[in-house]
Amino acid sequence: MVEDPVLSQPLRTQLLNLIAERSRAEELRARGLEPASSAIFVGPPGVGKTRAARWIANQLGMPLYSLDLTAVMSSRLGQSGANLRYALDFAKSTPSVLFLDEIDSIAKKRADPADVGELKRLVTIMLQELDEWPSSSLLLAATNHPELVDPALWRRFGAEVTFDMPTVDLVRTSIRRFLRDDLTQFEDYVETLSKVFEGRSFSDIERSVETMRKALTLGAGTPGEIVAEFVAGGASAMTRAERISFAVELAERTSLSQHQIARMTAVSRDTIRKHTKIASLGEN
The missing domain is CATH 3.40.50.300 (P-loop containing nucleotide triphosphate hydrolases)
Structure with missing residues (x-):
């Protein structure tokens, strides 16, 4: 089938x-x-x-x-x-x-x-x-x-x-699809991963998700640790301004703690709190 x-x-x-x-x-x-x-x-x-x-x-x-x-x-x-x-x-x-x-x-x-x-x-x-x-x-x-x-x-x-590059919604859908039986293990991190994979092709997403599933199967860490390591790898290629923006977005749109986000993005919690507050004031 x-x-x-x-x-x-x-x-x-x-x-x-x-x-x-x-x-x-x-x-x-x-x-x-x-x-x-x-x-x-x-x-x-x-x-x-x-x-x-x-x-x-x-x-x-x-x-x-x-x-x-x-x-x-x-x-x-x-x-x-x-x-x-x-x-x-x-x-x-x-x-x-x-x-x-x-x-x-x-x-x-x-x-x-x-x-x-x-x-x-x-x-x-x-x-x-x-x-x-x-x-x-x-x-x-x-x-x-x-x-x-x-x-x-x-x-x-x-x-x-x-065929166009996937939208954010399709990125999220594809992550869930490619996680297969491990979806429940990574459910809390789907939104985080959708931000990391934005602008990537389906084949890139599938390859990366399979790598994370293999790491989980082989006992390389908890789902949170595996995702944190993966996100850190992507964040290392960003400029400081991009990492701050990404960290603030994770703080606002996911259930991750500021401590987890700081570890993933190498942006301090003080900086995350400061920029999250600035963003909040700007919306008001």
Whole structure:
């Protein structure tokens, strides 16, 4: 069973619409419409593009094939194109979802003077394949660099789906999800961690949370000690002004004591009290 990914509501709606087109294809065809047979996912690394592709395939009850585009490249003239065609022919031979990550690595603008002829041939192959891709299968591509993708190829995709960096609410939701069975142990620190992880990708958050879970399992400390050590590591990279601001925010928005916050941020309790009082006066 593939786990439901953490998604913003607008993004979830886009993906559910894509799934609905596929699962209700006959209704569309009865009205002279065709379901999208391809889509391109756009967004920075670690925001859930691969996980979403896996989830879509599971929802559709189709196998997922993921093609490493660097594996098709060959130094032999024409061999890269042959490799690509072979992989694409295999994927469309049976109803399936094919996921091509980093599509820009083989689909760069053909007007790029720095590009080589072999890559231009790969773009041509992709153009042909997208035009002829069977409605029984779904081709999903992903890129971190949409500006590099050939415009003609871009227009061939049936849908464009944008993945953004997670909002604070989604960061909080993902922390709870990634903590899994250890959520009750770290419940008091979710708000603290959401502040630390703000601006980070889902994959970064998952990796860090797993590190903390391993530390707890191996007896490296209490949940509070593990979180304190993790937060201290992040705070050490901040300027003094940033650490003070972070400490005040923790004091105002979490249940941590000023002693705990001081230990985590290397900001004295007197400084925390002073700036918390200033912030309180400013609000009044």
